Amino acid sequence: MSAPEPAENGAQQLLVVIDPFARxxxxxxxxxxxxxxxAGAAVKFCLPDGPEEFARALARRGSRRPVVVGDDRTLLRTVALLHRERELASGALSLVPIGASVELARSLGVPTGAVAAARAVLDGAARQLDLLVDDSDGVVLGDLRIPALPAARAPGAAPAAGSVWHTCRSLVRTLVRPVPYVFAAHTHHRLRVEADGVLLNDLDEPVEGVRVSSRGGRAEVVIRTHASAEPVRASALSVTVSGADFRYRADTRITGPVRTRTWTLRPGAWQLTLPAGAGAR
Structure with a gap:
């Protein structure tokens, strides 16, 4: 790890972009x-009103080190922008996590208190982190998950909260014609999972969940199948999932449905400023 470079006058030059939701x-x-x-740096503050202004402010940072103030969504948006502009390798990114969700920031080692996080920006060190990039140029900083499918509500079961209007319309339709019997949905996927071209699971083996995480320069793959209590595990640089339409959760975002997607690990693709001495994940 290397400490942030000071400016010639002894003060760090920072561009601090504050997400409107955090404000x-x-x-x-x-x-x-x-x-x-x-108090600790020469700072230029930017207060964008939306995503477009946020992107413009980041693009005009010049030689200033970028610092974003916001939650996990702000961090993801920033890394995605820098990745699309092929600017991730240009220098370290810093974060002060403020907002609704900061679990991803915490998992990466960023302090979640305003004072501690701001001091880490000033006194911390840049750590290289891995990045998962998919074939649509999307990025994953933490975990990628394909969860089990939710089971359908059994006939006659009480409706979930918030579905009163749907229930009323169903009752009206019942007066006109009988409601057909609905079979319960399966709680598993039919997915083909490959790691570096090696088949880990085929379509004939039902899958209850898949997790892909970046760990020390490799992608760790964990597959939970319908037939075995022990998960299938593998380590790879590239993971491909295909099969029936599926949705996946990448960090805080849910994407899909898609029929196939490949994620490639890029070791040390970006840098994040963390407290000095912070250990790797």
Whole structure:
């Protein structure tokens, strides 16, 4: 790891882009972070009103080190932007996590308190982290999951909360014609999973869930099947999943349905400023 480079006058040059959602949800933490950063660096603050302004501010950072203030979605948006512009390798990114969800930031080693996170920006060190990139140029910073399918509600079961209107319309239709019997959906997928071209699971073996995580320069694959209590595990640089339409959760985002997707691990593809001495995941 290497410490952030100071400017010639001794002060770090930072571009701090503050997500509008963070300003609305926790203005006090944003103010505290601004005070700490201003006390230790030469800071230019940007307050974009939306994604387009956010992207423009980041693109115009010049030689200043980018610092984003926001939640996990802000971090994901920033890394995705830098990846699309092929700018991830240009320098370390820093984050002050403020907002609704900061679990991804915490898992990467970023402090979640405003003061501690801002001090880590000033005094921390840049750590190289792996990146999963899919064949549609999407990125995954933490875990990729294909969860089990939800089972359908059995006939006669009570409706879930929030579906009262749907239930009322169903009752009206019942007065007109009988409601056909609905079979319960299976809770497993029919998926073909390959790691570096090696077949781990084929379509004839039902899958209850798949997880892909970047771990120390490799992609760790865990497959839970319908037939075995022990998961199938593998380590690879490329993972391909195909089969019937499936959805997947990449960090905080749910994507799909898709029929095939390949994820490729890029070791050390980006840098994140973390507290000095922080251990790897």
């Amino acid at each position: 609305r949800t926790d203005g006090e933490s944003v103010r505290i972070a601004k005070d700490v950063l201003s």
